[in-house]
Amino acid sequence: MDLPELYRDIVETSPDGIWVFDLEGNTVYANAELARMYGVPRDDFARVAVFDTLDEPGRAQLTEHLAGVRRGELNDSEVECQFVRHDGSTTWILVRESALRSPEGSIIAILHRISEFTDRRATINELEASRERLDEAQRIARVGSWDWDVVRDEITASTWLTEIYGLTPETFPRTYERFLAMVHPDDLGAVQEAVAGAAESGEDFVFVARIRGTNDWIWTRGRGIVRRDEHGEVISMSGTHQDITEVKEAEIALLDLVRQNVLMQAVASAANEAHTLTDVLSQAGSMVVLHDDWRRARAFTVADGCLVPLYIDEAGREADLQTPEESARELALAMRAYNARASVWSEDRLTIAFNVMHDDVVHAVVTIASDPPLYRHQMIQDMVESIALQLGQVAEREHNQRVLADARDDAMEASRQKSEFLATMSHEIRTPLNGVIGLTDLLMRTTLDTDQQRLAAGVQVASRALMSVINDVLDFSKIEAGRLELEQVDFELRPLLEQVASVMAETARGKGIGLVVDCDDSVPERLGGDPTRLAQVVSNLLSNAVKFTALGEVRACARTVPHGEGFLLTVEVSDTGIGISPEEVPGLFAPFTQADSSTTRLYGGTGLGLAISKEIVEALGGTISYSPHVPNGSTFTFTAAMAAVDAGAPRPAVATRPAAPSVKDHRGQRVLVVEDNVVNQMVASGLLESLGYTVELADDGIAALEVLGRRSFDVVLMDVQMPRMDGYAATRALREVEGGGRRTPVIAMTAAAVDGERERCLEAGMDDYLTKPVDPGALGDALSRWTGKPPEEAPVSNDELVLPPTPPIDGLDVERLDMLRDLDPGNTSYLDRAISNFRANTLVVVETIREHVLSGDADKMRQAAHKLAGSALNLGVVRSAAAARELEWLGDAGTTDGGGDLLGPLEAALDEGRALLRSYQATYGGGS
Incomplete structure (x- = not known):
C-alpha cells in the first residue's frame, strides 16, 4: 500500500476541514470539506486567506496569534470561533491547531483541523441559559442547593447557598461536622434527628x-x-436550603399580634362590661398577663393633680410594700406621662406609662412592665395607644352616663310636672265641664221658650266643642309620651263605619250635603284589631270632611287585600269641600297646625286631629296620606294592618258591657288564686265564683306551694310580683316538684304589660298570661282553654234584678265597676267589701310608701306602689292607679329620688278616688 496515497485519501475524505496556511495566513492546502464549509469550489479556495473567513475582531486576534506563533507560541487547546462563509453568513467552528516544521525545526506553516460546532453551540447556549434561569430562581426564592458525598464527607454548595449565609465557596463548610457547628444550639437536635432518620429510612x-x-x-x-x-x-445526600427568615419573623410577629389581640379583646370586653373607669382599671393587672411578655400593670387615679395608686385589695398594697424601689420608679414614670400628656418609656427595663384621657382631661395613668425587657417598636406603641383609647372610651361613657342620668332625672321631673299638670287640668276643667254639659242636657228637657232653647243649645254646642278640644290635647299628650295603648279584639267593620257616620249624619243633613259610607265586598265580615282607635281616625277624617264641605258630598270607602297572615285595610275619605293648597300640604300632619290661620277662626279646632290620626295609624301598622280630590276637595287615605278572624270563632258581644257569665259547666272545678293584694283577691274571687269555680286563696308563692302540696287544683291564677316568693320562682318550684307527673295549668296575672313579660312568664313555666285589671271575658277564655270547658252564653232571666248602666263619671271606669257589681245580680256585697277594703288600706299604704322613700329603699317602694296600682285598676280608679304607677316606674329605675314630690299627687288622687267610689256606690245604694 502506498502510504502517501493513503494519507492523501484520509485527508481528502475527512469529515473535518483540513487547512494548512503559512505564517502570513495564506492558504497552502485545503481539503474539499473545508471548501464546502466556505461555500466555494475546491479550486477557488486556494485563493482564500485565513483573514477572509474572520470578522473584524477575529482578524485582530489572528494577527496577534500569528505573531505569537513566530515566537514559538502555539495554542494547544481547542478554540471556538465564528467562521465567515463566502456569502457572508457565519457558523460556529471548533479549531484544533498544530505546527508544521522544517527539518531544522522552525515553524513554516500551521495546520488547522476544523469541525462545525453550530448544533453543539446551540445546546451549550441552552444549558447556559437554563443555568442562569436556575440561578435567578434560586436568588429570587432564596434557595441554594448542596450535595454531600457521605463516603468522602465532602459538601459542595451552589453559589446561592453560600450567598444566603454571606459566605464564599472557600469559606463554606466542607464537612458535615463543620456544617453542624453553624446550627443554632436550640435547633441542633432537630437537624441531626432529621438527617439520621433519613439515612436510616431512606426517605426524604x-x-x-x-x-x-x-x-x-x-x-x-x-x-x-x-x-x-x-x-x-x-x-x-443532596438537597436545598431556603432562607425563610422573613416568613418566620412574620410568623413570630403574627403570634405576637395574636397575643396582643387576646389582650386587646380582654381590654375591650372589660371596657364594654365596666360601669365605671375604676371597674376596668381594677382589672388591669389580670389582663396584661394575657400577653406573654408583660408581667405587671399598675393604675393611678388622678386626685387634685396628684396620682394615687389604685388598689383592688390589701394584697395589692402589700405587693407594693414588698417592691418599694420598683413602685417608686413606676410612680415617677407615671408622673412624667401625666405632666407630658403623652406616653413615656423607660428603656433600661422596658416600662410604659400612658394616660387615660377624655376631652383632653387625664382621668388615670397606667404603667406596664415587661419581662424580659422589650425593645420599643411601633407595634407596642400602637397597642398601648389602642388600650389607652379603649380605656378613654370607658371614661367617656361614664361621663355620658352621668350626663344622661342628669338629663333623665330632669326629663322625669319635667314629665312628672307635665303629668301632674295634665291630671289637674283634666280634673279641674273636665269635671265642671261635664257638669255644664249634663245640666244643659237636663235644661233642654224642660219647657223653654224659643230664645231660651236657642241659648241652651248654644251652651251645649260650645261646651261639647270645648270638651273635644281638651280631649284632643290630653290624647295627644298621651301619644307624645309614648303611652298610646292598643287592644286586639274581633269586630265588624261595617257596623263600626255606619255608627261613626251616624254621629256625623245630622250635621251633614243640616248643611245639605250627602254622607255616603261604602264597604267593599273584599272586606271580611269580621276583623281583628282595635275598633276604638280605628273609629277615632275615621271619625276625625269624616268630621273634618263634613266641617270643610259646603256643597256636594262626603264619601268614606273601605277595602281590604290579603297581607301576611291577615289583611291590609284601606280607608279613603273624600269630600268636595274647600281643598288644600299645595303650599299647605307639607304641614298637614304636624301638631297644632291647620291650613292657615283663617281656617282656625272660621271653622275652629286645635289642629291636633290629623296629628293624632297619623300617630294612631302608624301604631296600627299603616300609613296616612293626602291627595287632591278632582275637580275640587280633598281625599285622605289611610291603611291599617288587621288580623284575620276564624270564621268559627264566637261573634263579638253586641252589648255595651259584659254579660253575666255562665256557671253551668264549672261547678266542682277548683282554682287557686295566688295574690298578695286583698282587693285583687276579692275581685278575682268574685269573678271566679260568678263563673262557678271553687276558689282558694294564697297570699304569696310560699303559701301557694304549701297549699298545692296538700291538694290539687284545676288551674292556678298566679300574680307575678309578691313578697317572700314571687310568681316566677313559685312556678319554677312547682314544676320541679311535679317532675314528669301531672302538670297544673298556671295562668300569670301581671300589671306589667310590656314587651317580653309574656315570654318571661312562659320561660318560668307558666302556661298563659293575663294583664291586670283582669277582663272577665279574657279570664273566661283562658280558663276554658285550660279546663277544656268552653263558656256558654249567659241566659237572661226576667226574675234577675239587672241594674241599668251607670252614667259616666270622670276619673272612674264605671264599666268595670258595673261588671263587678253585676257578678251576682242583686247582690253587691263583693264590690262593697272590695271598695271598703280599698278605702281602709290606702292611707296605710301611702305611709308605707313614704317610709320607703325616706329610707331610700327603691325596691320596697316599687312593690308597695305596684300593689296599690293593682287595687286601683281593679276598682277602676284610674287616676289613683296612674299616680301609683309613677312611683312604681321610679322604683323600676332603681331610685327613690323625686319620690317625695310624687306623694302629694298620689294622696290627692287617692282622696279623689275614695270620693268617686262613694259616689258610685250611691248610684245603687251600696256601701251603707
Missing part, C-alpha cells in the same frame, strides 16, 4: 433551623434526599 427529610450567617442567624428550611449503592449503603 425536612428540617427548620436557625443557621449562623456572617451577620445574623438565618431561619432555614432544609430539604434532602438520600442515595444508596447497590448494597443499600448511603453514598450521598
